[in-house]
Structure formats: structure tokens, C-alpha cells
Amino acid sequence: MKVERELPSSEAQELLELTIDIADKELAPRAAEFEEEGRFPREVFHLLGETGLLTLPFAEDVGGGGQPYAVYLQVLEELAARWAAVAVGVSVHTLSCHAVSAFGSASQRQTLLPWQLSGTALGAYCLSEEHAGSDPSAIRARAAHDGGAWVARGTKAWVTHGGRADFYTAFLRTSEDPRNGISCFHVDAGSPGLSAGAPERKMGLRSSTTAVMNFDDVHIPEDRLIGEPGQGLRIALSALDAGRLGIAAVAVGIAQAALDHAVDYAR
Numbered sequence: 728m729k730v731e732r733e734l735p736s737s738e739a740q741e742l743l744e745l746t747i748d749i750a751d752k753e754l755a756p757r758a759a760e761f762e763e764e765g766r767f768p769r770e771v772f773h774l775l776g777e778t779g780l781l782t783l784p785f786a787e788d789v790g791g792g793g794q795p796y797a798v799y800l801q802v803l804e805e806l807a808a809r810w811a812a813v814a815v816g817v818s819v820h821t822l823s824c825h826a827v828s829a830f831g832s833a834s835q836r837q838t839l840l841p842w843q844l845s846g847t848a849l850g851a852y853c854l855s856e857e858h859a860g861s862d863p864s865a866i867r868a869r870a871a872h873d874g875g876a877w878v879a880r881g882t883k884a885w886v887t888h889g890g891r892a893d894f895y896t897a898f899l900r901t902s903e904d905p906r907n908g909i910s911c912f913h914v915d916a917g918s919p920g921l922s923a924g925a926p927e928r929k930m931g932l933r934s935s936t937t938a939v940m941n942f943d944d945v946h947i948p949e950d951r952l953i954g955e956p957g958q959g960l961r962i963a964l965s966a967l968d969a970g971r972l973g974i975a976a977v978a979v980g981i982a983q984a985a986l987d988h989a990v991d992y993a994r
Contacts, residue, residue, distance in 0.1 A: 886923075
């Protein structure tokens with residue numbers, strides 16, 4: 728449906744027009760087939776990366792698009808109106824980059840973040856566990872410091888892009904402190920001992936891969952700890968504050984598409 732938008736600049740208007748053009752030409756024609764087959768559309772994320780749509784709300788000096796968050800959310804709306812699973816994927820990637828962007832050291836922001844925002848990388852967010860969905864403080868997957876590295880063991884559930892991502896922002900227990908016992912780590916997809924379970928069988932968003940991630944003595948270098956030890960829960964909740972806005976924008980886009988279909992049907 729045609730939406731009247733209040734945008735802060737002509738650049739933002741051009742960005743929305745570019746998004747609509749890409750969504751109409753590249754997303755909408757593929758969505759039904761990929762959803763039917765449950766096929767992950769990695770090539771679509773490459774396209775969005777090439778056009779800058781994977782990095783919009785981050786600072787330009789680290790490779791982001793430098794756009795206000797409200798503009799990014801409207802981009803998600805337009806993507807979701809054509810293909811909800813892709814919009815969810817963009818939102819989750821943004822969520823995964825938040826930790827280094829907001830809590831990373833100067834070195835991590837200079838090294839990890841430009842790669843995360845390169846447009847070629849795709850992130851995943853590993854917080855929930857089967858017994859710890861709405862209560863992240865109850866997670867049991869852990870990382871122990873051992874000889875200059877962290878060694879991670881345990882399982883993460885319902886990971887969007889599980890087995891498909893290039894990096895995982897993982898939250899692991901590093902002490903038994905109930906409030907400050909969780910830490911945040913950047914984990915590369917190729918790390919030995921890191922593996923994905925079979926993709927979940929879902930009723931919707933079938934082209935968005937959701938899987939369990941297993942950490943079997945995964946060695947994580949010391950410099951991949953994001954923030955301070957024990958700061959993980961704060962980082963996780965900070966990311967979710969913004970991430971919930973992204974999923975809300977996806978829901979608005981779905982509603983717009985549903986209204987369009989209802990109007991067409993009534994005609």
C-alpha cells in the first residue's frame with residue numbers, strides 16, 4: 728500500500744525509493760518459491776549488502792550507512808511487505824552487530840565491525856536456550872578461561888541464520904553470579920567445535936533458517952570477548968531494546984501487504 732512518510736532528508740527519500748525498487752524487482756518475485764521450498768536466500772542478502780541495506784543504522788566511519796534508526800525501520804517495513812523472512816534476517820543481522828558497535832573496544836570497532844558491516848558477512852544472535860527463552864539470566868551454556876582463550880560448551884536454541892551465518896554473537900555464562908555471570912563473545916562460523924543442528928520445521932518464515940547451535944569445546948580468542956566479563960546480560964538486553972523495534976517494523980510491513988491483498992480480493 729502507498730504510505731505517506733515523514734523522512735528527514737532527500738537522501739532518506741532516495742533510500743526508500745531504492746528499497747522499494749529492489750524489493751519489487753528482486754524480493755517479491757522469489758518469495759513464494761523460496762518459502763515453499765524452505766530455501767535460504769543467501770544471494771538476496773549479498774544483494775542487500777552490495778546496495779548498503781544491511782548496514783543502515785551504523786556509523787559511516789566503520790562502514791555503516793549512517794542513517795537514523797527511524798529510516799532503517801521504514802526500510803524494514805518495505806522489505807517485509809514483499810518478503811518477511813528477508814526483513815527478519817536484516818533485523819537479526821543488525822541485532823548481531825550491535826554488541827561490537829555499542830560495547831566493543833576501539834580495536835574491535837576498527838577490526839571486527841568493518842567486516843561485520845562489509846555487506847558480505849551475515850550475523851546470528853545466540854542468546855536463548857531451551858530452558859531460558861524469556862529469562863536470559865537462566866542460560867547454562869558457558870565459557871571458561873583456559874590458557875589465553877575461552878573454551879565454550881553448551882547449546883543455544885532458535886538461532887536465526889543458525890548454520891548459515893558468518894559470525895555468531897554469543898552470550899555464555901562465565902561465572903555463577905546470578906546478575907553478572909554472563910559475557911558476550913564474537914564467534915567466527917568456522918570455529919572448530921561449533922556446529923548447527925537440523926533446521927527447525929516451521930509453519931511460516933520457512934526460508935529463514937532457524938537451528939540449534941552446539942558449542943563443543945569451541946576455543947574463542949581472548950580478544951573476541953565483547954565488553955567486560957559479566958557485562959553480557961546488559962549487552963543482550965540493550966541489543967534487544969533496538970531489535971524489538973526491528974521486528975515491530977517487520978510486522979507493520981506484513982500488515983500493509985495483508986491489507987493490499989484484502990483490497991485486491993475485495994475488488
